Amino acid sequence: MRAMRPLLAFGYEFLVGDDWTIAVGVVLALALTTALTVAGIPAWWLLPLAILGTLALSLGRAIRRSR
Amino acid sequence: MTAAALLVATVFLACAVEAIEALTIVLAMGTTRGWRSTLYGVAGGLAVLAAVVAVLGPTLTVIPLGAVRLVVGGLLLVFGLQWLRKAILRASGFTALHDEAAIYDRQVHAARAATGSGGWLFVTDRYAFTLAFKGVLLEGLEVVFIVITLGTNMGSIALAVLGAALAVLVVTVIGVAVRAPLARVPENTMKFAVGVMLTSFGIFWGAEGAGVHWPGEDAALLGVLAYVLGVAGMAVGVLRRIHRKHGAAEPAGGG
Helix, strand or coil: CCCHHHHHHHHHHHHCCCCHHHHHHHHHHHHHHHHHHHCCCCCCCHHHHHHHHHHHHHHHHHHHHHC | CHHHHHHHHHHHHHHHHHHHHHHHHHHHHHHHHCHHHHHHHHHHHHHHHHHHHHHHHHHHHCCCHHHHHHHHHHHHHHHHHHHHHHHHHHHCCCECCCCHHHHHHHHHHHHHHCCCCCCECCECCHHHHHHHHHHHHHHHHHHHHHHHHHHHHHCCHHHHHHHHHHHHHHHHHHHHHHCCCCCCCCHHHHHHHHHHHHHHHHHHHHHHHCCCCCCCHHHHHHHHHHHHHHHHHHHHHHHHHHHHHHCCCCCECCC
16 A cells, blocks of 8 residues: 555646645546436537636635746 | 647747756766766666657557547646746746856755765766766656657647657757857747646637637637646746736745
8 A cells, every 4th residue: 555655646646736626626627528418408509618717716725826 | 730739839849948958967967077977867867758758659649539638738737837936936926037057056056065976887977977867867757747748639640759859959059069058048938838738728628628719710829839838928928027016035946
């Protein structure tokens, strides 16, 4: 298990990076888009809006941290 | 044709940015510790990256396209937004710009200070080999994922590999010619462009993987691209104003 720790840390850093809200925002947005599509509701507009929100949230967090 | 050109341009720019960063490490090792072990390290790193492409590339092509697009779209979105976030924070002054010359100086200083590094097999300097190997592998891994994901979705991994190989060739030729870190390359602008393109591809394919039908079919990709570019440009403008207004503290170091 101890040997796996650096590999897991690398995987986390590689996929999640500096801000976990981006990865979470992307997963939630894709899940919601899939759910709407399955329900027969046109959802092409959702991902662009969700990405705007996720980027704004992540930038806001970075700015607050820099102060 | 437009999509293929976008694919090659995205991979070329992404790979060029990472190759410039890897070149800084390789130059620092080569000039201070000698080229033999450094070049073995570069070759080792490139061999591992090529193996990842050779194994993962064909694997992805046997998975149904819808599932691939959902996963790949998600990955591209995560990578793209990370690149974009970093580029926006740098462009607006909240984070320091990436300074290759300063990084080179730090690497040279550390390489000179490191002593007592033995060797194994044909590698005479383990320190130079390891640093060059890690530099090439870590900087290249994200590009490998970009090559595989974009290439699979466009149905041409070969085209994506071509874009990456061209970028490595151009950066290597310039690096050998100037024998110094490429400090004057507009790295943040390149990072910004890659972030915009990866995010756009991610939105387009991620939504298609989720079952969405875009109005205008494939032409919608250009609309998405314009939208992401507009959002990112607006973010830089707004953050620059905030930075000027509040006179933020010294920019934090950028990675």
